[in-house]
Amino acid sequence: MAVLDDEQDALTESGISVGRGEPLVVIKDVNKHFGELHVLKDINTTVNRGEVVVVIGPSGSGKSTLCRAVNRLETIDSGTITIDGKPLPEEGKALARLRSDVGMVFQSFNLFAHKTVLENVTLGPIKVRGLKRAEADKRAMELLDRVGVANQAKKMPNQLSGGQQQRVAIARSLAMNPKVILMDEPTSALDPEMINEVLDVMIGLAQDGMTMIVVTHEMGFARKAADRVLFMADGQVLEEAAPEDFFTNPRTDRAKDFLSKILTH
Ligand SMILES: Nc1ncnc2c1ncn2[C@@H]1O[C@H](COP(=O)(O)OP(=O)(O)OP(=O)(O)O)[C@@H](O)[C@H]1O
Ligand SMILES: [Mg+2]
DSSP: OOOOGGGHHHHHHTTOOOOSSOEEEEEEEEEEEETTEEEEEEEEEEEETTOEEEEEOSTTSSHHHHHHHHTTSSOOSEEEEEETTEEOOOSHHHHHHHHHHEEEEOTTOOOOTTSOHHHHHHHHHHHTSOOOHHHHHHHHHHHHHHTTOGGGTTSOGGGSOHHHHHHHHHHHHHTTOOSEEEEESTTTTSOHHHHHHHHHHHHHHHHTTOEEEEEOOOHHHHHHHOSEEEEEETTEEEEEEOHHHHHHOOOSHHHHHHHHHHHTO
């Protein structure tokens, strides 16, 4: 969500780093193939600090691949991706550091099954950031409280509902103080009654100035929280517009067709 200047102080106090809209994730001329299949075709876009970008488009259009390329879970064939002015590192320590700057929340939660909720959130800060356990526990409890599951801290992930697990996954990614959070269909594995509790957490993050790239077909979220919608089809970004513009006035036939399908759901 774009951040107004007079909101800066409050946001800085809340611990989320905000800038004044300077470029944070810059994706330039990116191409990617899986064998013969050209899955990302000349992708160009810039996500500014504090911005929330929603990526939508038909199945197979390359949305997940684009997200995965941004934290280098996938390599790219050509073009560049920079985070905060630095190109994505190839490997080693620099890559580990990049991964901790880029939070990732997946459709399937991906919590560590054999660790408690609290340990899920403290593991990264202790192992990667070198925090002391007491310090990590304190911060983790604050984050679990923020996403509304502090009372579940001692449980194992499989004792939680899907919505609760996904909120733990969000707390876990926030615990690393990421510069940007990528979310790939964070609500699509949830039962309908749990979708809103996760969306509310996401909207709260957006309002606090977190930079987010979110693959989702939840138009309510896009309308409330997104600064921009990217519509992808066949590996290309076909449209890039403010949510209201995109939903009410899609320009391409591809987007019109796609919207007519998801609107009649
Ligand atoms: N590891 C892989 N190896 C080969 N092909 C892949 C691989 N991952 C994805 N693909 C293919 O790349 C294309 C883009 O996939 P991607 O998962 O990025 O699409 P998507 O837009 O996220 O789709 P969905 O909405 O179904 O999640 C698809 O045709 C997919 O089959
Ligand atoms: Mg996908």
